Amino acid sequence: MAFPLMSLLVNPNAFFSRDSSEWESLRVPALIVLAAAIMAGATAYLTTDLVAGIMPSDVQAYQGVMGIVGTIGAVVITFLIWVVWSAVFFVISLFFQGQGTFRRILAVTGYGYLPILIGSVISFVIFWIFSPAIHVSPVTDVQEIQAAVMALMHQPVMILVSVLGIIFLLWAANIWIFGIRYARVISLRDAAITVGVPVALYVIATVWNMGVVS
Amino acid sequence: MKAAWILLILLASAILCTPVAAEETGPRLIVSEYRLDPQVLMKGDVGVLTIRLTNTGPDPATINSARVNGVEVTVKQNPYTDVLSLGSGDSITFTYTVYTEAPDGLYYVKFTVDYREGGQLRYAIPVEVDSTSLRITVVETPAALAQGMKGTYQVVVGNPRPNAASAVTVTPEGEGFVVTPSSSFVGTLEPDAQSTIPFMVTPLRQSFIRFRVNYRNGINAHTATVTLPLDPSENRFTPELALTGIRVTAGPGYLRISGNVTNVGLDDARAITLTTGGEATPADPFRVFTAGVLEPDRSTPFEVTFRAHTSVSRVPILLSFKDAQGTTYTDSMDVEFDRQALAEQASEPTRFIMLLVWMLVIVLAAVIIYAWRKG
Structure with missing residues (x-):
């Protein structure tokens, strides 16, 4: 049976309402997260190139190393975040007498990374097109680095990438809600709270960092 | 007796000073034609003098020698010293090489024929010397x-x-x-x-x-x-290009310099190329601008695109063109720009991308509504 991709994206309730043995395997979710991690690594490499331009000239000599570290770091962090999201959902769902195992939550959360993967590809293309035109100036004082990074993050293309990230995260949250519902055997309302609260906090924090809310 | 000697000397002088002309002392020989090549000599020239002698008498004539003499115009060689016989009505041609170092003027050479029976034929031939050059x-x-x-x-x-x-x-x-x-x-x-x-x-x-x-x-x-x-001066009739109306804008992933290139010289500019140099790297879509012939006082819009490091805020535009003779001229002009402002402009999402974002939001909303209705 082919992987019901459209069902997962558009009608997650139908996807997860099937027998749990059809979706609780971690193989497919891990592959989705791996793909998303690779795209995150590629975007991180481009970002490191920009950030390196901010650093003092003596630090810029390590730009190549910074790129590699940034790429590997992004891949590892993507997997960590996958686990963190799952843990958060697991803990919150405890308040609603959730019964499923943590492994099932990992699978559900991994499936939810499919929209995030799509968003990562789009963000990478946009970033790859626009990043060469982004202006950064090397700082002379280490204390200026934070301000320079903030200025970089406020570039229109960076804000656009963040907005895209929020949109696809909301899409993922939609999948997570239905997934958690079946993974933890709780009501749709409880699943919405389980997923909605941390996701809402994450979105608020992201918007805050973008400087739209201050 | 002394008076007789004086009379004899005067008589001999009178005979020697007789005007140069055909003299009938025996056979009747005449100079029927003469020619000098070139017709007029220049100082230092060598000429060829040709003289035609004709026997107009009823009897044959025998001559011992024929020679040419001159002072200002000299003869390099007199080859005719043998005895020659000329029948009645016959002609013979003598050729001499003459030479002169004389200044401009009209001179004479003397043609003398010695008869075997005694007596001479003497003939004066004019020779003109004119050293006027072309x-x-x-x-x-x-x-x-x-x-x-x-x-x-x-x-x-x-x-x-x-x-x-x-x-x-x-x-x-x-x-x-x-x-x-x-x-x-x-x-x-x-x-x-x-x-x-x-x-x-x-x-x-x-x-x-x-x-x-x-x-x-x-x-x-x-x-x-x-x-x-x-003494060639600086070429005032060369083509000369000037860039006007320079405008630097940002595109997706590149910077664009546009403006007008005007021929402010006095000759046609040909094979015009413009590109960026220095720390700028020419980038698509307009790495190089090219134009054919640009007449004086005419202008044409141009556009070049490039990438440059974020710290670069000045790039040179390199011009190259040729004149009608194919001589290549090169020039450059620095263009400065506010990189910060351009960066924001460059990274500003286009309307198309913003449209895609909104479409994405609508699709996501539809998906969520659909999913919740099904759920």
């Missing part, structure tokens, strides 16, 4: 003598001599210029005739140009020259 004149030069710019020199060769000059050739000489043709053959130039020859000269540096006319007067080679200075 005249070579530059009647037209380029209005502006510019380095690397071709100009026309009109050279006139005239013949003020009383006789024709042959094998006339005009050749430009010197260094520091290119000239076409390298030589021009005129041929024979009749008296008071002239010929005009154009030469296309391209001066390369300050020097002199000499126009030399070589010609022959008979068998004698002669030459005349005229020399002109070649």
